[in-house]
Amino acid sequence: MDASKSRPAPAGGESTVARAGVADFLVRRSRFRPAEALPWIAAIAAFFIFPSQMVLGGQTLIMILFALSLDLILGYAGIVTLGHAAFFGLGAYGASLLITDLGWSEPVSGLLAGALIAAIAGFLSGWLLLRYRGLAFLVLTLSVTIMLQQLGNLFRDFTGGYDGIPGVNVAPLFGRFDYDIYGHTYYLYCLGVLLIVFYCVRRIVYSPFGQALVGIRENIGRMNALGSPVHWRLVVVYTISAAVAGIAGALFAQTNAFVTLGVFDFDQSAAVLIMLILGGAGWLYGGFIGAALYMVLQNELAKASPEFWQFGIGLLLIGVVLFVRRGTLGRVLNVSRLLQARTQP
Amino acid sequence: MTAALEIRNLRKNFGAIEVANDINLALPRGARHALIGPNGAGKTTLVNLITGRVRSSSGQVLLDGDEITSLSQAARTRRGIARTFQVNQLFRNLTVLENVYLAIGERTGACNRLWRSAGSEAAVIEEALDHLQSLALSSDACRPVRELPYGRQRLVEIAIALAQQPKLLLLDEPAAGVPSSESHLILDVISRLDPNITILIIEHDMDVVFRFAQRITVLAAGAVLTEGTPDEISADPRVRAIYLGEKREAQHG
Amino acid sequence: MVNTLVSILFDGLAWAMFLFIVSVGLSVTMGLMGFVNLAHGAFAMAGGYLVLTTMSAWGVPFLGALVITFVVVGAASVLFERVLYARLYGAGELDQVLMTIGLTFMAIATYTYFYGPLTHAIRIPDYLAGQLNLGGRSFPAYRVFLIGVGAALIAALWYGFDRTSLGAKIRASVDNRRMAQSVGIDVDLLFTITFAVGSGLAALGGGLAIQLLGLTPNFAIIYLVFFLLVVAVGGSGSLWGTLAGALVLGMADTAGKYLFSDAGTFAIYAVAVLILLLKPAGLYGRE
Numbered sequence: 001m002d003a004s005k006s007r008p009a010p011a012g013g014e015s016t017v018a019r020a021g022v023a024d025f026l027v028r029r030s031r032f033r034p035a036e037a038l039p040w041i042a043a044i045a046a047f048f049i050f051p052s053q054m055v056l057g058g059q060t061l062i063m064i065l066f067a068l069s070l071d072l073i074l075g076y077a078g079i080v081t082l083g084h085a086a087f088f089g090l091g092a093y094g095a096s097l098l099i100t101d102l103g104w105s106e107p108v109s110g111l112l113a114g115a116l117i118a119a120i121a122g123f124l125s126g127w128l129l130l131r132y133r134g135l136a137f138l139v140l141t142l143s144v145t146i147m148l149q150q151l152g153n154l155f156r157d158f159t160g161g162y163d164g165i166p167g168v169n170v171a172p173l174f175g176r177f178d179y180d181i182y183g184h185t186y187y188l189y190c191l192g193v194l195l196i197v198f199y200c201v202r203r204i205v206y207s208p209f210g211q212a213l214v215g216i217r218e219n220i221g222r223m224n225a226l227g228s229p230v231h232w233r234l235v236v237v238y239t240i241s242a243a244v245a246g247i248a249g250a251l252f253a254q255t256n257a258f259v260t261l262g263v264f265d266f267d268q269s270a271a272v273l274i275m276l277i278l279g280g281a282g283w284l285y286g287g288f289i290g291a292a293l294y295m296v297l298q299n300e301l302a303k304a305s306p307e308f309w310q311f312g313i314g315l316l317l318i319g320v321v322l323f324v325r326r327g328t329l330g331r332v333l334n335v336s337r338l339l340q341a342r343t344q345p
Numbered sequence: 346m347t348a349a350l351e352i353r354n355l356r357k358n359f360g361a362i363e364v365a366n367d368i369n370l371a372l373p374r375g376a377r378h379a380l381i382g383p384n385g386a387g388k389t390t391l392v393n394l395i396t397g398r399v400r401s402s403s404g405q406v407l408l409d410g411d412e413i414t415s416l417s418q419a420a421r422t423r424r425g426i427a428r429t430f431q432v433n434q435l436f437r438n439l440t441v442l443e444n445v446y447l448a449i450g451e452r453t454g455a456c457n458r459l460w461r462s463a464g465s466e467a468a469v470i471e472e473a474l475d476h477l478q479s480l481a482l483s484s485d486a487c488r489p490v491r492e493l494p495y496g497r498q499r500l501v502e503i504a505i506a507l508a509q510q511p512k513l514l515l516l517d518e519p520a521a522g523v524p525s526s527e528s529h530l531i532l533d534v535i536s537r538l539d540p541n542i543t544i545l546i547i548e549h550d551m552d553v554v555f556r557f558a559q560r561i562t563v564l565a566a567g568a569v570l571t572e573g574t575p576d577e578i579s580a581d582p583r584v585r586a587i588y589l590g591e592k593r594e595a596q597h598g
Numbered sequence: 599m600v601n602t603l604v605s606i607l608f609d610g611l612a613w614a615m616f617l618f619i620v621s622v623g624l625s626v627t628m629g630l631m632g633f634v635n636l637a638h639g640a641f642a643m644a645g646g647y648l649v650l651t652t653m654s655a656w657g658v659p660f661l662g663a664l665v666i667t668f669v670v671v672g673a674a675s676v677l678f679e680r681v682l683y684a685r686l687y688g689a690g691e692l693d694q695v696l697m698t699i700g701l702t703f704m705a706i707a708t709y710t711y712f713y714g715p716l717t718h719a720i721r722i723p724d725y726l727a728g729q730l731n732l733g734g735r736s737f738p739a740y741r742v743f744l745i746g747v748g749a750a751l752i753a754a755l756w757y758g759f760d761r762t763s764l765g766a767k768i769r770a771s772v773d774n775r776r777m778a779q780s781v782g783i784d785v786d787l788l789f790t791i792t793f794a795v796g797s798g799l800a801a802l803g804g805g806l807a808i809q810l811l812g813l814t815p816n817f818a819i820i821y822l823v824f825f826l827l828v829v830a831v832g833g834s835g836s837l838w839g840t841l842a843g844a845l846v847l848g849m850a851d852t853a854g855k856y857l858f859s860d861a862g863t864f865a866i867y868a869v870a871v872l873i874l875l876l877k878p879a880g881l882y883g884r885e
Contacts, residue, residue, distance in 0.1 A: 019474050022442060022486045027464030080692045128875070134691060135634060136878040139830040142823055143867045150863050208450045208466055209459035215447045218436040225396065225434065226509065227422030228451045236459075266819055270699050277696055307707040314703030321697040322685060 030206035039288045043191055047184075055183035060295040061190035062251045067276045067287025068194075068201055069244035074273075075282030076205055077237050078217030079130070083141030084245060085268035086125075086148050087118040091246025092253040092263050093152070093159065094118070096168045101158075107170040107254055111193065114250025115243040122242020126235045142266065149264035164260030168253050186255045193251060197244055202284060204240065213237055274317055277325070347410035349374040349543040350395070350513050355404030357394055364390045365401070366568040372513075375540050379558035380547045381578075383587055386564040388547045389431060392515045395545075396428050397421045408513065423452075427511035429502045431518045431547075437491040441482055441501055444490055445473040448508035476508050480534055496527035503534060514538070516546040520553070532557070551588075555579065563587070604735065606853045612741035614848025615748025616810065620803035620821075621828040622755065622840045623796015629772040629835015630789050633683065634691045636698035638800055639822030640705035645671050645801020646813045647709055650718055660723050667805050672798025679793045684786070702818050709815040717812040726809075740809055747806065751799070752841060759837050768792060772835040800825075824851075827870040833880025842881045846873070 046057055066088055073079040091114030098113045099105045129140050152159040159165065172178040179185045204210050212233055215223050223230050253259040262268075271294070279290025294313070301309035348371040357365040364387045372378050380388050393399035395406055397418035405414045413421050436444050449469045450456035464470070477483045480500050485493055490501055499519060506514060519535060520528040532553055538544065548554050554561060555575045563570040563584050571581055578584055624638040645667045652663040682701070686694050726743050729736040759765035771778040771785050779785055804817065811817070824847070832843025847866050854865025873881065 019478075019483070022474060022483065023464070023467075023470045025440075025487050026442065026446075026470060027462070030462035030464055074692075080690075080695060082695070132874070132878045134632075135628065135826075135830050135834060136874050136880075138634065138691070138695070139826050140871060140874055143827065143871050146823060147864060147867045147871075150867075154861055154864075203462070204459045206462050206464075207459045208446075208456045208461075208463045208469070211443065211447060211463045212450060212456040214439065214443075215436055218438055219434060222430075222434040222436065222505075223447070223451070224418055225398070225422065225428060225430075226448050226451045226505070227419045228447075228456070229419060233456075266823070273696070274699070307711040309707075310703050310710075311707035314700040314705075314707065317700030317703070318682070318697050321693050321700070322682070325693060325696075 036285075039285060040195070047187060047191075051182065051184070054187040056295060056299055058183050058186045058190045058255050059252075060292055061187065061194050062248050062255070063272070063275060063291040063295060064287045065190075065194050065197060065251065066245055066248040066272050067279070067291050068198060068284070069241045069248060070272050070276050071281055071284060071286055072201060072205070072237055072241040072244065074276065075284075075286065076210060076217060077213040077234060079234065079238070080138065081141040082138050082266070082269055082273075083143075083145035084241075084272055085264050085266070086141075086145040087122055087242040087245035088249035088252070088268060088272075089145075089148065089152075089261075089263035090121050091115065091118045091249030092259045093165075093249075094246065095250035096165050096253045096259045097158075099168050099170065100165055105170050107173055107189070110170060110254060111247050111250045114246040114253075116246075118246025118249065119239050119243035122239040122246075123235065126238035126242070130231060130234045130238060142269075145264055145266070145269065149261050152261045152264070159261065162261050164258055164262075166258055168257045168259060170254045170257075183255070190251055190255065193247065197247060198284070201240075201244065204237075205284065209233070209236075274313065277320060278316070348372055348407070349376065349409060350545070351405075351407040351410075352395070353405040353407070355391075355394060355406065356402045357390060357399065358402050364567050365394060366566070368404070368564075368567075368569055370562060370569070370572075372543050372545060374543055376543050376545075377557055377559045378543075378545050379554045379561045380545060380564060381549075381551075381554055381561060382564035382570070385566075387567040388564055389517055390567075391564065392428060392517050392545075392547065395421075395513075395515060396426055422509065425510070425512035426515070427506040427509035427513070428515040429506045429517055429519055431521055433498050433502055435490045435498060435501055435505070438489055440487050440489055441477065441493070441504075442470075442473055442486040444501055445476050445504050445508045446470065448505045449473055452509055473508065476504050480504050480507075496523045496530065499523055499531055500534065503531070507538075511542060513543045513545070516544065516548075518547050518549065520548070520550065551579075602856060606849070606856050608737055609741065609856075610849035610852035611845075612744045612748075612848075613810075613852055614844040615744050616803055616807055617824060617828050617848050618748055618841055618844035619751055619806065620800045621825045621832075621844060622751075622837065623792065623799045624825055625829040625832060625834050625836065625840040626768065626772070626792045627789065627796050628829055630768065630775070630785070630792060631687055632691075633687070634694045634698070635683075636695060636822060636826075637678075637701040637705070637818075638698075638797075638825055639820075640702045640818040641671060641675060641797040642800040642804035642807070642821065642825075643709065643813075643815065643818040644674075644705065645804035646808050646817060647713060647718075647804075648801065649805035649808065650713075650720055650813060653720055660720070660726070664802055664805050668798040668802045671801030672794045675797030676790060676794050679790055683793070687786075687789075702822075706815045706818050713815070715815060717814050718808070719812055720808050722809050744806060744810075755837055764788075764791070824866070827866065829880075831870050831873050831880055833877075833883025836880075836882040839880055839882025846881075 043061070047054065050057065070084050073081065094114040094117035095110040098110050125144055129137060132140060153161050173185065173189055177185050212223070212228060215228070216230055216233060220230060249263065252263070275290035275294045276286050277290065278293055279286030279288060297312070298309055301312060350370070350372040352368055352370040355365055355368040356363070368391065380391065382388055390399065394401050397416060401414065405412055407413065408424055408426065413424060416424070436447065446463070446469055447456070449472050450466070453469065455466050455469050474483065474486070477486050480503065482497070482500055482504060485497060490498060493501070503519060516535065520531045523531060535546070536557060546557065558575060560572065561575055561578045562572045563578065565587055570583060571578070573581070620642050624635060627633055627635060648667045648670060649663045652658040652666055653660060658666065682697065686697060722740060726740045728739050730739040730742050759769065767778070767783050768788055771783055771788055775785055828840060828843040828847055831847060832839030832841070847870060850869040851866040854862030856862070858865070877883070
């Protein structure tokens with residue numbers, strides 16, 4: 001359509017300089033800001049400062065990736081789900097069965113297989129479920145995840161059931177880099193994957209499509225009135241999110257060389273939600289802060305007493321909901337402002 | 346000549362309650378048509394029925410002679426129907442520019458693109474800025490809508506609808522809630538709209554209606570009471586009875 | 599064949615009564631305030647442990663323990679409702695989900711700390727332990743008792759809902775909260791009352807369930823899913839909806855386990871998902 005033809009005539013009086021400045025804010029916010037290098041510098045620094053903690057480090061990077069996938073649908077599109085573990089689990093099993101049943105152990109293709117299976121499940125379940133809201137959607141996502149878990153238990157000859165599949169041994173990365181018991185190779189592997197996926201997700205949220213997702217989150221009724229194909233937008237982002245969660249699950253299976261049906265537990269869906277909320281949803285870096293905090297705390301506290309850890313995380317969650325998300329502290333502590341686009345030109 | 350908008354025998358009932366009862370209406374292209382009636386007469390319901398937000402029980406809606414009764418809200422929007430809402434339906438946490446950007450992005454299909462940055466859609470941004478400029482909203486382009494005074498928010502409501510480049514524009518009490526000292530700004534904007542756009546306006550302020558509208562339809566209890574020119578309507582005793590009655594009720598309440 | 603059918607109907611009915619007793623409070627509070635309360639299972643679990651303690655530590659008889667549990671947990675829940683829940687009325691479902699997950703985690707941790715992670719059982723009175731002969735068939739007495747308690751509660755709740763002014767106010771508020779408020783109904787107070795009664799009933803259900811399911815701290819999460827399914831399938835805010843949801847899912851679950859052994863655990867989810875896909879607001883819900 002020729003936009004110039006039907007464009008209303010400018011009333012004049014406003015300089016083109018001002019117009020350029022206004023447009024510039026939309027252009028600039030998608031540019032990388034120096035502060036955005038911080039998480040990555042921290043991740044690389046951790047590699048050198050804590051060489052003995054790289055197993056934990058790798059698991060943390062995987063959870064960051066998982067939280068990032070949830071941020072796409074929760075933080076940007078506003079979809080609250082209780083079943084995101086489904087896609088993580090499918091990715092984990094996809095990558096595992098590729099090795100143990102098909103004997104194909106090349107790692108990167110394992111990630112792609114995990115992503116593909118999760119994406120297919122995300123597309124189908126999203127197409128079916130995303131027309132529902134509220135309680136129905138929560139219960140449906142929860143139920144579908146449990147059904148997947150039980151399906152895995154039903155075919156336990158194939159999946160290993162709750163005892164899991166052992167021996168998920170991947171071939172050296174790019175055929176050259178083998179894995180050490182300290183998890184160094186795995187850490188760098190996870191970091192590389194996270195960087196690539198993060199770049200893609202970042203492009204998506206700053207695209208016009210990402211803008212439409214935010215519109216849906218803010219006011220779905222008006223988006224309908226604007227003729228937006230809301231359902232399809234949500235299905236697309238749900239599928240992408242599922243694929244990313246699938247990659248995280250595949251990485252999880254590969255780095256642990258083991259996977260059980262526990263990956264489908266409600267606790268998994270809850271944990272990723274908690275991580276994202278602790279770090280803040282809707283600004284891409286919430287997962288970094290939340291997952292790192294969660295994993296380190298869990299590692300330290302759960303060693304001492306699992307109950308103490310569980311009690312603490314529950315308390316923290318309530319505190320975050322009541323005082324940070326809904327309180328003044330949230331505005332004071334809005335770290336996101338450092339990394340996020342300024343809204344004023 | 347085919348009417349820009351034609352409504353034939355349109356009905357809608359929620360259970361036993363008839364909210365639209367056999368409504369007939371025809372607006373030629375470029376019409377300035379007002380819809381008046383007491384509270385609860387079914388004015389907003391009629392707008393909802395035209396846009397497809399609410400499905401009719403029976404009857405037909407035709408746009409430029411094409412039947413659109415079975416089309417979804419989104420499909421009707423793509424055919425060129427836009428509306429404003431009586432109560433603001435804005436993206437409150439987004440900037441004014443982003444609000445209008447969404448309307449244009451969804452119309453042109455720019456929002457289907459998920460790899461390039463939103464800021465690189467120069468055509469969308471240019472057009473959005475033109476719309477803001479024509480409504481004197483440029484100075485607030487980068488402010489979140491929630492920070493704007495209510496009157497300015499009502500202008501954003503109109504800006505979004507105009508950015509949809511509608512053939513038919515439905516204005517649901519565009520100046521509702523705006524102090525009278527500012528409402529003339531909104532009415533000025535409406536009176537300057539492209540004469541090719543067909544406009545149906547719901548309005549309570551009779552001064553506005555009589556100044557703006559070429560024809561007026563009066564709704565009461567879900568049905569068309571009468572239709573005519575402003576002069577005919579203002580002379581109609583039944584209309585006067587309704588409005589006087591309403592005024593009297595308002596005084597009691 | 600007939601035996602299996604009778605067993606399914608009987609066990610399914612007993613299971614449905616348990617689901618109903620626990621879920622009805624969740625349904626009404628959800629219908630009243632739209633509050634997504636994932637900590638409802640934790641109240642049921644707390645009831646289970648209170649029955650356990652009152653019986654084993656203080657020697658209270660089973661029925662007395664159930665009554666005490668209903669009263670104590672119901673009263674204690676008011677504290678939670680006033681201090682925590684009330685702050686999130688009108689908040690998004692995300693905040694409600696997060697806070698109640700937090701509460702559930704804290705509850706699980708607390709009970710694991712004091713009672714350990716292992717399964718606990720109670721000694722039910724002899725008159726509930728044996729078999730009961732009804733019409734030439736013998737049924738486990740405990741399940742007959744469960745069905746009896748369920749039936750009595752349904753009658754009491756029906757009376758409270760349909761025949762008292764309190765019930766009328768609750769129904770009016772579920773129907774249209776704003777309208778109810780504008781005619782002077784104190785919806786907040788109603789919510790506190792229903793929350794307390796609902797939590798008390800959940801606790802009662804938790805106490806009743808020990809004999810069927812055993813008791814571990816994970817009760818709060820494992821069975822929460824069933825309660826949510828019952829509410830969603832039945833339609834939130836409706837007494838009869840909750841009953842219908844509990845019956846459909848209780849029967850489906852029992853039938854699945856009888857008829858398909860391993861794959862039978864699917865039945866409850868499959869039936870629930872199917873119903874929700876067709877009627878997203880539930881069997882008795884308003885679209």
